[in-house]
Amino acid sequence: MSYLxxxxxxxxxxDLIGAFADVLGHRGDYDLEALYDAAERDPDDLDARVRLGxxxxxxxxxxxxxxxxxxxxxDERDDIGARLGLACAFDELDHIDISLEQLRIAQKxxxxxxxxxxxxxxCHERLDHVEQAIEYYQDSxxxxxxxxxxxxxxxxxxxxxxxxxxxxxxxxxxxELDPNDIDVHLTLxxxxxxxxxxxxxxxxxxxxxxxxxxxWEAHDDVVxxxxxxxxxxxAIEHLHMSIDxxxxxxxxxxxxGDLYARVGDDVSALAQYERALEICPDHLExxxxxxxxxxxxxxxxxxxxxxxxxxxLNDRLLTAYVGIGVAQHADGxxxxxxxxxxxxxxxxxxxxxxxxxxxxxQLKADFSKVSDxxxxxxxxxxxxxxxxxxxxSRLRSSIRSSPNHADLHYRLGLLLRNRGxxxxxxxxxxxxxxxxxxxxxxxxxxxxxLKELDRSDEAIDVFRRATAxxxxxxxxxxxxxxxxxxxxxxxxxxxHFEAAAEGNPRNAEFHANLALSLQNLGLIDRARATWQxxxxxxxxxxxxxxAQIELAKPQNK
Numbered sequence: 001m002s003y004l005x006x007x008x009x010x011x012x013x014x015d016l017i018g019a020f021a022d023v024l025g026h027r028g029d030y031d032l033e034a035l036y037d038a039a040e041r042d043p044d045d046l047d048a049r050v051r052l053g054x055x056x057x058x059x060x061x062x063x064x065x066x067x068x069x070x071x072x073x074x075d076e077r078d079d080i081g082a083r084l085g086l087a088c089a090f091d092e093l094d095h096i097d098i099s100l101e102q103l104r105i106a107q108k109x110x111x112x113x114x115x116x117x118x119x120x121x122x123c124h125e126r127l128d129h130v131e132q133a134i135e136y137y138q139d140s141x142x143x144x145x146x147x148x149x150x151x152x153x154x155x156x157x158x159x160x161x162x163x164x165x166x167x168x169x170x171x172x173x174x175x176e177l178d179p180n181d182i183d184v185h186l187t188l189x190x191x192x193x194x195x196x197x198x199x200x201x202x203x204x205x206x207x208x209x210x211x212x213x214x215x216w217e218a219h220d221d222v223v224x225x226x227x228x229x230x231x232x233x234x235a236i237e238h239l240h241m242s243i244d245x246x247x248x249x250x251x252x253x254x255x256x257g258d259l260y261a262r263v264g265d266d267v268s269a270l271a272q273y274e275r276a277l278e279i280c281p282d283h284l285e286x287x288x289x290x291x292x293x294x295x296x297x298x299x300x301x302x303x304x305x306x307x308x309x310x311x312x313l314n315d316r317l318l319t320a321y322v323g324i325g326v327a328q329h330a331d332g333x334x335x336x337x338x339x340x341x342x343x344x345x346x347x348x349x350x351x352x353x354x355x356x357x358x359x360x361x362q363l364k365a366d367f368s369k370v371s372d373x374x375x376x377x378x379x380x381x382x383x384x385x386x387x388x389x390x391x392x393s394r395l396r397s398s399i400r401s402s403p404n405h406a407d408l409h410y411r412l413g414l415l416l417r418n419r420g421x422x423x424x425x426x427x428x429x430x431x432x433x434x435x436x437x438x439x440x441x442x443x444x445x446x447x448x449x450l451k452e453l454d455r456s457d458e459a460i461d462v463f464r465r466a467t468a469x470x471x472x473x474x475x476x477x478x479x480x481x482x483x484x485x486x487x488x489x490x491x492x493x494x495x496h497f498e499a500a501a502e503g504n505p506r507n508a509e510f511h512a513n514l515a516l517s518l519q520n521l522g523l524i525d526r527a528r529a530t531w532q533x534x535x536x537x538x539x540x541x542x543x544x545x546x547a548q549i550e551l552a553k554p555q556n557k
Contacts (some may be wrong), residue, residue, distance in 0.1 A: 009521030011152025024054030
């Protein structure tokens with residue numbers, strides 16, 4: 001299942017310097033020229049030279065950074081900052097073994113430093129020294145129990161080694177560290193389901209669903225009375241007073257945004273929706289309303305991006321209901337399981353509708369640019385009558401050119417499902433999961449489509465597949481996550497593949513399906529990819545998903 005595959009992608013560092021930002025500086029908090037001047041002005045100021053080395057690393061100049069740190073260590077062998085910087089520089093230069101040796105020297109000076117211990121474990125893990133990695137990760141947690149990355153990497157290793165109970169232990173710790181992280185709760189629920197703790201999984205799923213912002217309610221009878229009386233300005237003023245004097249809730253900001261939208265104040269409406277998302281970035285309604293406001297004002301690309309993020313949030317909720325149903329069915333609670341699957345079916349049309357809107361917004365954005373910049377027409381003059389049918393045609397054309405592109409079949413299924421063409425949607429989703437058996441979202445959509453056709457036994461079997469972690473795909477996803485975190489090695493692997501597959505039409509499909517695997521690991525933002533895949537559906541270049549590989553960066557967590 002996607003949430004279990006994400007376990008393998010969590011806790012990875014984009015670069016080793018992320019573990020030592022307090023010593024080597026943070027991105028953007030330096031003036032490179034000023035650091036050069038300070039180092040030249042006072043060569044005895046070792047801290048300035050270390051900060052210069054850190055800045056050079058941030059600027060993507062690991063060789064210059066290495067030389068800088070070596071010069072400091074020549075003057076002061078025991079400088080811990082320079083030693084850590086040198087480890088980071090060698091790591092960037094893809095000399096993990098040398099980086100590991102520098103970290104060992106640093107550990108002798110500071111044996112209880114959690115960041116050093118974690119980094120030692122991280123280097124060992126990437127060198128496939130798994131037992132040593134576990135020891136160092138455990139040591140780092142012993143000195144810093146709140147070190148999230150260490151818990152995440154230990155969970156990844158234990159899950160890979162089929163030690164599910166130990167993976168559960170660390171996700172229970174992660175829930176304690178961040179009880180408001182819905183994704184962590186869902187991951188723990190999936191781990192409990194894998195371990196056969198059906199009751200525990202059900203409770204955890206239910207807890208995650210209860211945390212969804214859409215289940216919050218904010219009532220204000222005074223504002224409702226003003227609205228009913230048509231006194232919108234008074235309602236706006238009252239809400240502002242409420243925000244100033246009370247706890248700030250995203251729902252209050254949404255209502256305020258709606259009121260500003262009603263009086264045609266686009267800037268203020270957007271400001272309120274943005275504030276709601278600052279308070280709660282995963283608020284589905286806020287993303288939809290932000291998208292709708294952009295849509296009203298012709299900002300089609302911005303609207304599409306908001307709808308794409310809302311689509312991912314809705315799919316997360318959908319996944320939770322399916323997970324509950326599978327756990328209930330495995331526990332013998334068949335009637336309750338069917339009710340949970342029906343709940344999933346109830347919210348599932350939102351996903352199809354949202355993706356359809358993303359598709360429509362992308363085309364409107366395209367036609368808007370053409371009409372504004374080239375044709376000089378009004379925005380709607382150049383648009384086809386049926387934007388969705390146009391996207392369906394593009395998808396079918398792309399599939400003919402690239403039949404092994406799993407995501408294209410999935411997107412086609414979404415559009416067909418929204419059109420009520422369920423049998424055709426089943427064929428599209430089935431084709432998607434035959435190409436990529438780990439495509440959890442396509443499996444869930446296939447199951448729900450089968451259930452709608454009253455093929456319940458087939459649907460339940462598909463749902464089980466969606467919630468299972470298939471052993472044959474465990475190691476490849478684990479290794480892919482580690483490889484992606486090492487940008488130099490990942491890019492080198494891509495270059496070797498490009499050279500070997502030059503002129504092969506399956507090259508583009510490889511990139512597209514690799515991007516999908518990285519999404520499954522949580523290493524590519526799925527909302528961004530949703531928008532990107534729609535943008536890629538033009539007749540002149542249906543395989544632009546290759547750009548996703550170049551754009552994607554693993555994130556520090």
